[in-house]
Amino acid sequence: MRAAIVAKLMYAVGKNPEVASQRDWFIATTLAVRDRIVDQWMASTRATYESKRKRVYYLSLEFLIGRLLVDALMETGLTEPVRQALDDLGVDLDQLRKIEPDAALGNGGLGRLAACFMESMATLQIAAHGYGIRYDHGLFRQVIKDGWQREYPENWLTFGNPWEFERPEVDYSVGFGGTVETVEVSEEITRHYWRPEETVDAIAFDTPVPGWRARHVNTLRLWSARAPDALRLDAFNQGDHVGALAARVRLEAISKVLYPSDATPAGLELRLRQEYFFVSASMQDIIRRHKQHHGELELLPEKVAIQLNDTHPAIAIAELMRVLIDLEDFGWDEAWEITKAVFSYTNHTLLPEALESWPVPLMERLLPRHMQIIYMINxxxxxLVRSKGEHDGGVLSELSLIDESHGRRVRMGNLAFIGSHKINGVSALHSDLVQRTLFYQLNRFYPGRIVNKTNGITFRRWLFEANPGLTELLVDCCGSRVMDDPAALIDFEKYAGDAGVVDRFRAIRRAKKAELAGLIRRRLDVSVSPDALFDVQIKRIHEYKRQLLNILEIVALYDAIRANPGGNWVPRVKIFAGKAAASYHQAKLIIKLANDVARLVNRDPVVRRLLKVVFLPNYNVSLAEAIIPAADLSEQISTAGMEASGTGNMKLALNGALTIGTLDGANVEIKEHVGDDNIFIFGLTTEQVEERRRKGIDMSDVIAASPLLEEVLDAVGAGVYSPGEPGRFGDLVNSVRHHDYFMVAADFDAYYAAQRAVDARWQDTAAWWRSAIINTAHMGFFSSDRAIAEYATDIWGLPAPRMG
Structure with a gap:
C-alpha cells in the first residue's frame, strides 16, 4: 500500500514525496484506494452482465454522499493498512481526511437517503445504478454574517474529484423546445416526430459505490451539461467575446447548482430543464444498455426497475412513453403497460408545495411532445375513472393530471402515481396519510399500489465510521456479528444496567462532546462544556420542522434561569444547524432569531454556566458526523402529520441520543421500538392538528391561557433580542399569534413540560444511560439494508437478498 501511494504521488500527481503537500498526499491515497475498488467494480459489472439479471435504476436529483475517503477505507477494510502506510511516510490519515471537500450533490434527507440506499444496494449485491446531476456548485455554501444566512457557491470541484471517472464517450443529446411533426402513416397509424429547437450534451461521470466489505460495487452516474458548440466563433472574431459564450453559459447552467431559485420565470424554467436533462440522459443510457444485453424492449419489465425518488424525475414516465411510441413503434397500450411495470415512485412529502407542478404553457414550450403525451395519459x-362510475366534477378535477384551479399546471405527483405500479411512503404514519389524504381519490381507483417502506440509514457511515468508540463497545458486548447484522444490536440491551458498560458509554460520549466543543470554539469562538446536556436540532430550516418552537423555549428557559439563577438547572448547550432555501424569507428570519438569541444568551454572565446557544453554519454530512455522536437529546419536533419520515432521528437514536418529538414520521416507529419510557413524546397528534386547523389557526385563546408563552412572544416582538431593529421579528410573532398553521403556540406548553421531563431524566444518571443504551439496542430495524431488502422483493421484483 505504501508503494502504491508513492507511485500514485509520482505518476498521477506528478510530485516527489519531499515536496508533496497534504492535498497531494490526499489525491495519491485516494487514487491508490480507488484502484482496489475498481478491481471489484469490474468484477461486479462482469458478473451482472453474465447473469443477465434485473437491474435497479435509482433516479434522484440529490445524492448527498459526503466525504468518501474514510468511507471507502472502511468498506474495503483498508483503514489500518493505509494508516500504517501513511505513518511510514510521515503523513497523518486523520489530517488527510479533512482535506477532502463534501460532495455538494444534495441538500438534506432526500439526498442522504439516496446515498444510504446506494450503499445498501451494493452491500446486498443488487445490481444497481444511481442517476443524477453532477452539480458544479451544489446547493450553496452557507455563511452566517451578523446572524443572517448568506449564500455563496460551493466550490467542491475546484481541485477536481479523484473518485470519479469522466466518460466523454457516454454523450447523449437532450432536446428542448421546437415543434412536433405529425405524419399520417395510415388510417390507423399516426407518427409524431419531435424536432427540438436546441440541444445540450449530457456527459457521464461515474463514481464506484462499494458495499460493505467491498463484495460488490455499483455505479453512481452523474450527468454534466455541455454545449454542443463551445463558442460562436463568428461573434468572437467580431469582438463580441461575451456574446460568443452566451449560448454555452445558458445551456451549461443546467448542471451548475442544485435547486436554483424558482422565484422568477427563468429560474422555474431552469429547474424543469434540469429535471428533463438528467431524466432524458438516464433513460437513453438505460435503453442502450438494455438493448445491448437483452435486445427486445418488450423485456424491459423483466430486466429493468426504475425508482423515482420523489417527483423530480417523474417526467421519465412521459419520456419512456415517447421513446416507445415515437422511436420504437410500440402501440399505446403495450407501451403504457411496459411503462407502468418498470416505474415505481417514492413519495417524500405531504406538503402541497413540495409536490411539483409545472405551468402548462412552460411545458408546451419546453417539452411539446411530452405535453401531448401527458394530455393523452390524462x-x-x-x-377509466368514468367507466368505473365516477362522474362528479370535483372528484374528476382532483384526479386529473392537469390542475385547472390556479392557472393550468401539470401535477407531477399524479403523473408519478398513474405511471407507476407501486407508490411507497417512507414511514408507517406517512404511508397511511398518503392513502387517506394526499392520494385518497387515486387510491380508490388504483387500489393496492400504495405500500409502506420505512426509511433506513446505513450503519456503516452513521455508527462504524462516525462513532468508532461506540462500535468497539458494541462488538465487545454483542460480538463481531454486529458488524454485519444490525439485528445483533438487540443484545446490547442486556447491558443497560451494567455499570462498567455504562461508564464506557459515557466516556465515549464525553470524548465526542469534547471534540464537538473544540469544533464549536474554532468556528464560532464560543466555549461550551462537554459536561452539559447537548440538545441538538440539525435539519433543513423550515416552518414545519419548528426550529421556531425550539427557540421560543430557549427564551422561556433563559428567562426562568435569570429569575432564579440558583435553581437546580441542568446545564444545556442548544445546537442548531441547517440551511434555509435562498428565497424562503421566514426560514431565514428564524436563523436570524436563533443567532440573535444566541448572542444575548451567550454573553449573559448570569446564565453562562447553564445555557449556551450555537448555530453551526454550512450543515453537511461531515458536520453531521461530528454532531450526531456527541448529541444527548435529539429534537424531532415537526408538526404532527407533516414530516414524512426523517432519518436524522434514526442516526441520533442509533448513537444513543434520546428523542424529544411529536408523533410524526418515523418517530412513531422509533417509539414502538424503544418503548414509551425511553423517548419524550409531546404535542398534538395528526388528528388533533387537523381538528385545530378546522377550528381556526388564530391562537389568541391558546396564548391567553399560557402566561409563559405570552411573555416570550412579547419579548421577541418588542425587540428584546433585536434592540437595533425592534420590529425585526414582528412577522414571526404575528404568525404564531394569528396564523399558526404549524401549531407552534398550540404545542408550546407541552414542549416546555417535555423539556423539564428531560431535565429530570438527565439528573437521574442511571435512568438516562439506561435509556441511551436501549435506544441504540433497538435501532436495528432502521437499517437501510432492511429497507432495500423490502424494496427488492415488494417493489422491484427481485429475489430476496441475503441479509447480514
Missing amino acids: ARHLD
Whole structure:
C-alpha cells in the first residue's frame, strides 16, 4: 500500500514525496484506494452482465454522499493498512481526511437517503445504478454574517474529484423546445416526430459505490451539461467575446447548482430543464444498455426497475412513453403497460408545495411532445375513472393530471402515481396519510399500489465510521456479528444496567462532546462544556420542522434561569444547524432569531454556566458526523402529520441520543421500538392538528391561557433580542399569534413540560444511560439494508437478498 501511494504521488500527481503537500498526499491515497475498488467494480459489472439479471435504476436529483475517503477505507477494510502506510511516510490519515471537500450533490434527507440506499444496494449485491446531476456548485455554501444566512457557491470541484471517472464517450443529446411533426402513416397509424429547437450534451461521470466489505460495487452516474458548440466563433472574431459564450453559459447552467431559485420565470424554467436533462440522459443510457444485453424492449419489465425518488424525475414516465411510441413503434397500450411495470415512485412529502407542478404553457414550450403525451395519459386515465362510475366534477378535477384551479399546471405527483405500479411512503404514519389524504381519490381507483417502506440509514457511515468508540463497545458486548447484522444490536440491551458498560458509554460520549466543543470554539469562538446536556436540532430550516418552537423555549428557559439563577438547572448547550432555501424569507428570519438569541444568551454572565446557544453554519454530512455522536437529546419536533419520515432521528437514536418529538414520521416507529419510557413524546397528534386547523389557526385563546408563552412572544416582538431593529421579528410573532398553521403556540406548553421531563431524566444518571443504551439496542430495524431488502422483493421484483 505504501508503494502504491508513492507511485500514485509520482505518476498521477506528478510530485516527489519531499515536496508533496497534504492535498497531494490526499489525491495519491485516494487514487491508490480507488484502484482496489475498481478491481471489484469490474468484477461486479462482469458478473451482472453474465447473469443477465434485473437491474435497479435509482433516479434522484440529490445524492448527498459526503466525504468518501474514510468511507471507502472502511468498506474495503483498508483503514489500518493505509494508516500504517501513511505513518511510514510521515503523513497523518486523520489530517488527510479533512482535506477532502463534501460532495455538494444534495441538500438534506432526500439526498442522504439516496446515498444510504446506494450503499445498501451494493452491500446486498443488487445490481444497481444511481442517476443524477453532477452539480458544479451544489446547493450553496452557507455563511452566517451578523446572524443572517448568506449564500455563496460551493466550490467542491475546484481541485477536481479523484473518485470519479469522466466518460466523454457516454454523450447523449437532450432536446428542448421546437415543434412536433405529425405524419399520417395510415388510417390507423399516426407518427409524431419531435424536432427540438436546441440541444445540450449530457456527459457521464461515474463514481464506484462499494458495499460493505467491498463484495460488490455499483455505479453512481452523474450527468454534466455541455454545449454542443463551445463558442460562436463568428461573434468572437467580431469582438463580441461575451456574446460568443452566451449560448454555452445558458445551456451549461443546467448542471451548475442544485435547486436554483424558482422565484422568477427563468429560474422555474431552469429547474424543469434540469429535471428533463438528467431524466432524458438516464433513460437513453438505460435503453442502450438494455438493448445491448437483452435486445427486445418488450423485456424491459423483466430486466429493468426504475425508482423515482420523489417527483423530480417523474417526467421519465412521459419520456419512456415517447421513446416507445415515437422511436420504437410500440402501440399505446403495450407501451403504457411496459411503462407502468418498470416505474415505481417514492413519495417524500405531504406538503402541497413540495409536490411539483409545472405551468402548462412552460411545458408546451419546453417539452411539446411530452405535453401531448401527458394530455393523452390524462384523457385515458379519466376515461377509466368514468367507466368505473365516477362522474362528479370535483372528484374528476382532483384526479386529473392537469390542475385547472390556479392557472393550468401539470401535477407531477399524479403523473408519478398513474405511471407507476407501486407508490411507497417512507414511514408507517406517512404511508397511511398518503392513502387517506394526499392520494385518497387515486387510491380508490388504483387500489393496492400504495405500500409502506420505512426509511433506513446505513450503519456503516452513521455508527462504524462516525462513532468508532461506540462500535468497539458494541462488538465487545454483542460480538463481531454486529458488524454485519444490525439485528445483533438487540443484545446490547442486556447491558443497560451494567455499570462498567455504562461508564464506557459515557466516556465515549464525553470524548465526542469534547471534540464537538473544540469544533464549536474554532468556528464560532464560543466555549461550551462537554459536561452539559447537548440538545441538538440539525435539519433543513423550515416552518414545519419548528426550529421556531425550539427557540421560543430557549427564551422561556433563559428567562426562568435569570429569575432564579440558583435553581437546580441542568446545564444545556442548544445546537442548531441547517440551511434555509435562498428565497424562503421566514426560514431565514428564524436563523436570524436563533443567532440573535444566541448572542444575548451567550454573553449573559448570569446564565453562562447553564445555557449556551450555537448555530453551526454550512450543515453537511461531515458536520453531521461530528454532531450526531456527541448529541444527548435529539429534537424531532415537526408538526404532527407533516414530516414524512426523517432519518436524522434514526442516526441520533442509533448513537444513543434520546428523542424529544411529536408523533410524526418515523418517530412513531422509533417509539414502538424503544418503548414509551425511553423517548419524550409531546404535542398534538395528526388528528388533533387537523381538528385545530378546522377550528381556526388564530391562537389568541391558546396564548391567553399560557402566561409563559405570552411573555416570550412579547419579548421577541418588542425587540428584546433585536434592540437595533425592534420590529425585526414582528412577522414571526404575528404568525404564531394569528396564523399558526404549524401549531407552534398550540404545542408550546407541552414542549416546555417535555423539556423539564428531560431535565429530570438527565439528573437521574442511571435512568438516562439506561435509556441511551436501549435506544441504540433497538435501532436495528432502521437499517437501510432492511429497507432495500423490502424494496427488492415488494417493489422491484427481485429475489430476496441475503441479509447480514
